[in-house]
Amino acid sequence: MIFVTVGLHYKGFERVIKKMDEIAGKIDEEVIMQIGSSKYKPNNAKFFDFVEEKKISEYFRQARIIIAHAGAGTILMALSFNKPIIVVPRLKRFGEDIDDQQLELAEVLSKEGKVIAVYNIELLEEALKNVDKLTFVNVEERKDKKLVGFLKEYLRGIEG
Numbered sequence: 001m002i003f004v005t006v007g008l009h010y011k012g013f014e015r016v017i018k019k020m021d022e023i024a025g026k027i028d029e030e031v032i033m034q035i036g037s038s039k040y041k042p043n044n045a046k047f048f049d050f051v052e053e054k055k056i057s058e059y060f061r062q063a064r065i066i067i068a069h070a071g072a073g074t075i076l077m078a079l080s081f082n083k084p085i086i087v088v089p090r091l092k093r094f095g096e097d098i099d100d101q102q103l104e105l106a107e108v109l110s111k112e113g114k115v116i117a118v119y120n121i122e123l124l125e126e127a128l129k130n131v132d133k134l135t136f137v138n139v140e141e142r143k144d145k146k147l148v149g150f151l152k153e154y155l156r157g158i159e160g
Contacts (some may be wrong), residue, residue: 002128003063004033004045005056007071011096012038016088019121020067021045023128032059065131067124070102075115084131086116088124 004020006013017038024031025044033047034056041047060066060081068074070089078085087109089102110117116127 001030001032001063002065002067003059004031004067005059005069005074006034006036006038007069007074008036008050009069009090009097010037011090012036012040013069013088013090013096014038014040015094015096015121016067016069016124017042017047019124023125026125029064034059065128067128070106070115070117072105075105075109079114084116085114086118086124086127086131088118088121 002020002024004016006016013036017033017035017040020031020033021040021042021044024042031042031045033042033045034051035042035047035049037049057077060077060083063081063083066074066078066083066085068078068085068087070087075085075087087102087106089100089106090096091103092098092100106115106117106119109115116131118124118127
């Protein structure tokens with residue numbers, strides 16, 4: 001199963017939802033999407049707006065691949081389940097966020113081989129084909145202290 005999550009943001013993320021719905025219509029694997037505030041409703045995948053964190057954790061546990069916005073909390077959760085994650089940063093120019101702060105995290109983790117970052121939505125399907133090239137890190141076991149430290153520092157920066 002492929003799980004798509006766009007987080008709790010008050011702005012929709014139609015760019016990801018529409019493209020994954022298109023891809024879901026072409027593949028032989030279940031796709032479940034958490035569409036949040038997105039207005040577009042998928043035709044080829046199961047979807048819901050929001051659910052409690054316990055249910056999201058269950059989707060993460062069951063997923064073979066996770067596709068998500070580049071939010072630090074979402075990335076940490078995916079890594080804690082040792083799941084491959086494809087991130088599509090929310091971008092200001094598409095009205096998905098008020099700034100481009102998700103770009104930095106996506107770029108750093110992509111360079112380290114921890115995520116596949118997709119900046120052009122037309123390359124999402126190709127990223128799905130290359131997901132096996134990721135280097136996994138289990139955050140729970142703290143095998144990669146540099147990554148964990150970076151993510152904690154990043155989260156402190158956006159909270160403050």
